[in-house]
Amino acid sequence: MKFHPLAAVAAMSLGSAGSAAPVLAPPATLGPQVQPYVHLPAGQIAIQHLRIIDGTGAAPIDDATLLIDGSKIGAILPTGSPVPAGFRTLDGTGETALPGLVGMHNHLYYLQLPNLDASGKFEQPIIIPQMTFSAPRLYLANGVTTMRTTGSVETYTDLALKREIDAGRLVGPHLDVTGPYLEGPGSFFIQNHPITSPEDARKEVAFWGDQGVNSYKAYMNITRAELGAAIKEAHRRGLKLTGHLCSVTYPEAVALGIDDLEHGFFVNTQLDPGKQPDKCSDGGGTPTLLKMTPGSPEANALIKLLVDHHVAVTSTLPVFEQDIPSHAPLQARQMEVLTPQAKEAYLYNRNRVASRAGSPRAEQSLQAYKNDLGLERQFVAAGGLLLAGPDPTGNGGVIPGFGDQREVELLVEAGFTPLEAVKIATLNGATYLGLADRIGTIAPGKNADLFIVKGNPATKIDDIENVVVVFKDGVGYDSARLIQSVKGRFGEY
Ligand SMILES: [Zn+2]
Numbered sequence: 001m002k003f004h005p006l007a008a009v010a011a012m013s014l015g016s017a018g019s020a021a022p023v024l025a026p027p028a029t030l031g032p033q034v035q036p037y038v039h040l041p042a043g044q045i046a047i048q049h050l051r052i053i054d055g056t057g058a059a060p061i062d063d064a065t066l067l068i069d070g071s072k073i074g075a076i077l078p079t080g081s082p083v084p085a086g087f088r089t090l091d092g093t094g095e096t097a098l099p100g101l102v103g104m105h106n107h108l109y110y111l112q113l114p115n116l117d118a119s120g121k122f123e124q125p126i127i128i129p130q131m132t133f134s135a136p137r138l139y140l141a142n143g144v145t146t147m148r149t150t151g152s153v154e155t156y157t158d159l160a161l162k163r164e165i166d167a168g169r170l171v172g173p174h175l176d177v178t179g180p181y182l183e184g185p186g187s188f189f190i191q192n193h194p195i196t197s198p199e200d201a202r203k204e205v206a207f208w209g210d211q212g213v214n215s216y217k218a219y220m221n222i223t224r225a226e227l228g229a230a231i232k233e234a235h236r237r238g239l240k241l242t243g244h245l246c247s248v249t250y251p252e253a254v255a256l257g258i259d260d261l262e263h264g265f266f267v268n269t270q271l272d273p274g275k276q277p278d279k280c281s282d283g284g285g286t287p288t289l290l291k292m293t294p295g296s297p298e299a300n301a302l303i304k305l306l307v308d309h310h311v312a313v314t315s316t317l318p319v320f321e322q323d324i325p326s327h328a329p330l331q332a333r334q335m336e337v338l339t340p341q342a343k344e345a346y347l348y349n350r351n352r353v354a355s356r357a358g359s360p361r362a363e364q365s366l367q368a369y370k371n372d373l374g375l376e377r378q379f380v381a382a383g384g385l386l387l388a389g390p391d392p393t394g395n396g397g398v399i400p401g402f403g404d405q406r407e408v409e410l411l412v413e414a415g416f417t418p419l420e421a422v423k424i425a426t427l428n429g430a431t432y433l434g435l436a437d438r439i440g441t442i443a444p445g446k447n448a449d450l451f452i453v454k455g456n457p458a459t460k461i462d463d464i465e466n467v468v469v470v471f472k473d474g475v476g477y478d479s480a481r482l483i484q485s486v487k488g489r490f491g492e493y
Helices: 005-014 134-141 155-166 198-211 224-236 250-256 286-291 297-308 317-321 340-354 360-381 402-413 418-425 427-432 461-465 479-484
Strands: 038-040 044-052 061-069 072-078 088-091 095-099 101-103 144-148 174-176 215-218 240-243 260-262 312-315 386-388 450-454 467-472 475-478
Touching (some): 038 467, 101 418, 101 427, 134 144, 134 467, 134 479, 144 467, 155 174, 155 198, 198 224, 215 224, 224 250, 250 297, 286 360, 312 360, 317 360, 317 402, 360 386, 386 402, 386 418, 386 427, 402 418, 402 461, 418 461, 467 479, 475 479
Parallel strands (some): 044 088, 044 095, 101 144, 144 174, 215 240, 240 260, 260 312, 312 386
Antiparallel strands (some): 038 475, 061 072, 095 450, 450 467, 467 475
């Protein structure tokens, strides 16, 4: 998506500078841990009377025959066309196919706040256990066929998970493994190497590049010089770097060559009062967002800067929805996958936020949220590449997979059409990853990475939740059985 002349030169001269396994591995034989979740083995399948939302933003085809030929999409035929010999026919009446979701802010861990009490107090240190068992299943079950981990805690574990999934030994989506948070001293959590200098940042990027990560993420306490050194080393390896920033403002990060900015417009600190260079501000971006109303001169200038420099923005609305007192509660199907402790923590937090209703703080959260929605729409209208992900971290309120569907629903609430929202969550992610020729839309010749839901998300976006089957490389996975296998487990492992 972004052209880096220096990176191209370096890649040519250094040959195998990076050692990352590709995000999309060739399909492997599926082992005994995966087989129980296979609903339809790869083969020649014709699904008739199916509605198809192809992910380009185009109007749906209301009645088509979709041919899946091995690991690829064979063809989309008009209704009534003869089915080629050898294809098994299935009836898709009342169902809709969508491209597999490309989750661009999807973690594989769960944040734990020790001894969290009803007032929201907890003790340090914050601990982040891995959800290496439950999260990949929840993602795949809910239609996510490719995802970026967007910041890792146990990076070796995430790399090993990718290796096992790619080898057919564990079940889960295609992974873009992001390295550990590139973060200075004063990190939010203890399991992170604190970067101390630009050379240290470069070494950290180089080390994890050699271990095989696919991408990088900078975090809230990093200096401009450290971020610049990290970006340079990432680009030298032909890899991209995103950031959940605070100490570095959005315009500063653009000038340093960042590829993507996480959390929409929530964490830009350029107008925060008292912002010191290279230091995170107290407001963490909220004062800037409150000032930066959509269409204001400040907003217009920032959006032009991002679009001109081809910097993507990742929308993570589900995690911010949690700060709105009137936000939707978790559905029963989501509550069921949480451990009892995670359920309790979620309910504490939900009550705490609900009790703020009408307070100045709640009004501020609501205004910031509204401004962000408007800015995300303005960014897309100006030609910006908006990506989507739920950011499932703490408090149980955002859950892998379910959260990816919620992100699409919230994009529609923000004013995007359902077809635009689907495109943001599919083709745009594929485009950013440089994989749009293989995934992100339903088109002949592309990988058969797609999912089928009951209903019609083009008119009722909530139907995206009614997943029947998820195809990854032409293998149809049983959504319900995957979810059943992690009931009561998310938050534990
Ligand atoms: Zn995150």
